[in-house]
Amino acid sequence: VLNRRCVEAAVMTGLALNCSINKKSLFDRKHYFYADLPAGYQITQQRVPIAVNGSLSYSLCIDNKMSQMVTKTVRIKQIQLEQDSGKSLHDDTRSQTLVDLNRAGVGLMEVVMEPDMCCGEEAAAAVRELQLILQTLGSSQAVMAEGQLRVDANVSVHHPGEPYGVRTEVKNINSIRFLAKAIDYEIQRQIEELEKGGTILNETRAFDSKLGCTVPMRDKEGKQDYRFMPEPNLPPLILYDAKSLPANVNHQQVVNIDWIHERLPDLPSVKRAKLVERYGILPEHSFTLLNEDGLTEYFENVVKQTQMKPKKVIGWILNDLLSYLKQHSLTVKESPVSSFLLADLLNLLEKKEISSTAAKQVLAELWKGEGKTPLEIVKEKKLEVIQNQKELEQICQAVIDGQENEVMAIKAGNQKVLNKLIGLVQRQTQGRSNPVLVKQLLEKKLS
Amino acid sequence: AALSGGLRFQVSKALREGRVTPTDLCQKCLSLIKSTRFLNAYITVAEETALKQAEESEERYRRGQPLGVLDGIPIAVKDNFNTAGIETTCASNMLKGYISPYNATVVQKLLDQGAVLLGKTNLDEFAMGSGSTDGVFGPVRNPWSYSRQYKEKSVPKSHSEDEESNWVITGGSSGGSAAAVSSFTCFAALGSDTGGSTRNPAAHCGVVGLKPTYGLISRHGLIPLVNSMDVPGILTRCVDDAAVVLGSLAGHDPKDSTTIQDNFKPFELSDLTDVSKLSIGIPKEYHAPGLSSEILALWSKATDLFKNAGAKVIEVSLPHTRYSIVCYHVLCTAEVASNMARFDGLEYGHRSDMNNSTESMYAATRREGFNGVVRGRILSGNYFLLKQNYENYFVKAQKVRRLIASDFVKVFGSGVDILLTPTTLSDAVPYMEFIKEDNRTRSAQDDILTQAANMAGLPAINVPSALSERGLPVGLQFIGQSFQEKQLLTVAKWFEKQVKFPMIQLEVKRHDHGAFQHEKSASFS
Numbered sequence: 001v002l003n004r005r006c007v008e009a010a011v012m013t014g015l016a017l018n019c020s021i022n023k024k025s026l027f028d029r030k031h032y033f034y035a036d037l038p039a040g041y042q043i044t045q046q047r048v049p050i051a052v053n054g055s056l057s058y059s060l061c062i063d064n065k066m067s068q069m070v071t072k073t074v075r076i077k078q079i080q081l082e083q084d085s086g087k088s089l090h091d092d093t094r095s096q097t098l099v100d101l102n103r104a105g106v107g108l109m110e111v112v113m114e115p116d117m118c119c120g121e122e123a124a125a126a127v128r129e130l131q132l133i134l135q136t137l138g139s140s141q142a143v144m145a146e147g148q149l150r151v152d153a154n155v156s157v158h159h160p161g162e163p164y165g166v167r168t169e170v171k172n173i174n175s176i177r178f179l180a181k182a183i184d185y186e187i188q189r190q191i192e193e194l195e196k197g198g199t200i201l202n203e204t205r206a207f208d209s210k211l212g213c214t215v216p217m218r219d220k221e222g223k224q225d226y227r228f229m230p231e232p233n234l235p236p237l238i239l240y241d242a243k244s245l246p247a248n249v250n251h252q253q254v255v256n257i258d259w260i261h262e263r264l265p266d267l268p269s270v271k272r273a274k275l276v277e278r279y280g281i282l283p284e285h286s287f288t289l290l291n292e293d294g295l296t297e298y299f300e301n302v303v304k305q306t307q308m309k310p311k312k313v314i315g316w317i318l319n320d321l322l323s324y325l326k327q328h329s330l331t332v333k334e335s336p337v338s339s340f341l342l343a344d345l346l347n348l349l350e351k352k353e354i355s356s357t358a359a360k361q362v363l364a365e366l367w368k369g370e371g372k373t374p375l376e377i378v379k380e381k382k383l384e385v386i387q388n389q390k391e392l393e394q395i396c397q398a399v400i401d402g403q404e405n406e407v408m409a410i411k412a413g414n415q416k417v418l419n420k421l422i423g424l425v426q427r428q429t430q431g432r433s434n435p436v437l438v439k440q441l442l443e444k445k446l447s
Numbered sequence: 448a449a450l451s452g453g454l455r456f457q458v459s460k461a462l463r464e465g466r467v468t469p470t471d472l473c474q475k476c477l478s479l480i481k482s483t484r485f486l487n488a489y490i491t492v493a494e495e496t497a498l499k500q501a502e503e504s505e506e507r508y509r510r511g512q513p514l515g516v517l518d519g520i521p522i523a524v525k526d527n528f529n530t531a532g533i534e535t536t537c538a539s540n541m542l543k544g545y546i547s548p549y550n551a552t553v554v555q556k557l558l559d560q561g562a563v564l565l566g567k568t569n570l571d572e573f574a575m576g577s578g579s580t581d582g583v584f585g586p587v588r589n590p591w592s593y594s595r596q597y598k599e600k601s602v603p604k605s606h607s608e609d610e611e612s613n614w615v616i617t618g619g620s621s622g623g624s625a626a627a628v629s630s631f632t633c634f635a636a637l638g639s640d641t642g643g644s645t646r647n648p649a650a651h652c653g654v655v656g657l658k659p660t661y662g663l664i665s666r667h668g669l670i671p672l673v674n675s676m677d678v679p680g681i682l683t684r685c686v687d688d689a690a691v692v693l694g695s696l697a698g699h700d701p702k703d704s705t706t707i708q709d710n711f712k713p714f715e716l717s718d719l720t721d722v723s724k725l726s727i728g729i730p731k732e733y734h735a736p737g738l739s740s741e742i743l744a745l746w747s748k749a750t751d752l753f754k755n756a757g758a759k760v761i762e763v764s765l766p767h768t769r770y771s772i773v774c775y776h777v778l779c780t781a782e783v784a785s786n787m788a789r790f791d792g793l794e795y796g797h798r799s800d801m802n803n804s805t806e807s808m809y810a811a812t813r814r815e816g817f818n819g820v821v822r823g824r825i826l827s828g829n830y831f832l833l834k835q836n837y838e839n840y841f842v843k844a845q846k847v848r849r850l851i852a853s854d855f856v857k858v859f860g861s862g863v864d865i866l867l868t869p870t871t872l873s874d875a876v877p878y879m880e881f882i883k884e885d886n887r888t889r890s891a892q893d894d895i896l897t898q899a900a901n902m903a904g905l906p907a908i909n910v911p912s913a914l915s916e917r918g919l920p921v922g923l924q925f926i927g928q929s930f931q932e933k934q935l936l937t938v939a940k941w942f943e944k945q946v947k948f949p950m951i952q953l954e955v956k957r958h959d960h961g962a963f964q965h966e967k968s969a970s971f972s
Contacts, residue, residue: 001702038793040791227833229832233705235704
């Protein structure tokens, strides 16, 4: 019996990937014997799948700095519904295979891409974007480590202008990072093999994550004939749209493509564009925000609670918060510094009650998660900006008095040296001086 | 619901009026099963659970709250339907000892109506065959072999020969169910019909065998032979009973996506008085080679019966009939190969001791578990499904199937209401003669008159019509239009009334049952 939710998920995914949804699709049996396939066949859609001819756009950084992004597209050949098999666990020590049938029969969506990508990085970016789309739609949680998203890579090489070479299929890839590695290794392996005059076999290889290479999988004894046959127990799947929907129909029995289309949530690309427009951040910033689970929400919460401009907030989010989380392998949800606390801190900075150097010190304290507020830390460590102008003037004067050479250089016209004096004042004040004010005072004194 | 409907059910009426109790009925049937054990109609007799069900039914009658017409009625089920807690073997080593955790939908429906499940009946292994001779529990014997009618007509070859070597087959593959109904051990039985497996044994055993329209009754829990042709079949002693059972089984099942969504309304059969508006079609291609002259004469007599009563009787043509055997062979074996793939010894059923490797275990398990008939069909089916053969065999056969089905559409579209044909080529043959030919040859011969209805998904019914010269039953078949069971059964009932088929005079050694056959409760109608 067909699972309605699977059909809806496939339609949603097809629409999100710009596919044509086939209003009539068929189910087939694919026969082979294996311990994890209890029926001796898998139900799939070999003849007419549910969706075809779509596209997936993804972005890459040209260099490593995330400062220049380029958009690429990979064509989607089709999406088909099929059954999952059970799971086989090989126990080589006892020469046994253990079979777990719990997931046998569960619905799967197979998304088949055309060979439009040229390297591991492109594939990784494409799959990452697909992952985000699936999570946004709710079709799948798409966590590779949990087997919710499984990726097999088909790799071939050819000289420009020549037809595509023989491809190998690489399986056993458990993360996006390994996907890129596996593909790049395989490309390299094939090139080396061909350059020494060898040939590429149309085979299946497994990625060995420990060694970082691909190895041939157990030989499958020549090509398998799956003896495809139409699945007799599942009638053709008919989908409707607003135009073709018959009157007086039981809504529980039909799937309406238009109805689903109207209810599609904002896809990642739309979400990113909205973030850029609303907050004035850079496109590459929006990628990072979406790539980290919960980060967009965190960012927006901070923006709501502070007067600091989003353009400035983003720096604190991406540079300070995110790098700390990464260093300690924490997720956004596990952050010891809540958006409320960070907003609080940024407000102090925005009101110029502390300098940015001081703010970084406060943040370092906040990471300890001892429950102190930013204000408490500022008071405790005496990090307030010096408000007393007289005090500041005295310090400036002292620095000027102590740096005769630099003073002469400035008076001679070398303005850059002024920064050194500002730095010295900062050091004297242990970062508690407002650099703009310091500059003004020094200039006044030196004029 | 049928209780208030005014249908005439003799035994049901007797139960309601307290003239007989469900436990009485159940015990009588169980006892008769024991004394007719030589028929080998039952693989499993569920004595304890049946008595318990009978007791529960009795309690309901006592409170005046029976569930319906079927409450307390003993029934039997062919052993390829899953029954929770009761062994389901399909007469195969592969499933010997297999106890299913669930009831097939049709079984559940009958139990929900209060029917008493006496046991599981014998069949050809995995329903492959037309004799009920090729199961691992041995062949089923036709109760008519032990009837006075047959004995009177048979010429013993020598003094020492007796019924032991002269007995005739039931036909198949639902032979056990047909024999069970025919020998009065139950009031109705479930069979299955893929190429004629309910109608064929019904004809040979002198009972009513109904093949419903494909999609009317759920196949959930019926271990599949050919998913696109299988239907649960109904075997009873009269047409009215078949209508009652149909009423309790038909309707959409969410667990079977091939059942139609439309609401099914159970119907009562009215007594047809005027057949003048009826148009009966006689397909000329069903005058098949090998059709016995007896049956030909019977068929002719039947058409005269309709003509004389004022019905319109016309000869029609179903030109693609002659391709149906080959077409059936390809499609049936292909589906069999697919459906049998699940029997690998890992999850349930027989598992071989061979454990050098998974593959060797599969091979040994399947060789040990399946008989030659099953293995032969699997090999053929796999051949037809090979990539290089798929277009030429499977797809071609599907196209021919469409042509066969269209033949019927055209004929019915031209104004014909019902088709009348023989059900079998001859009366039941003796077992010793039957086994001289192999299963495949026999099936090809015997299915010719019945399997086109499976190809087209049409409803069809065997009505016992007369006794042959050898004193054995011969039946005739009515084929109706899709989902027009009411019309089909109405005509069948009229015909049944006209022919007055004689009751079997079963001579069973324990004579306390001699009187049983004369009870009014021979049928529940």
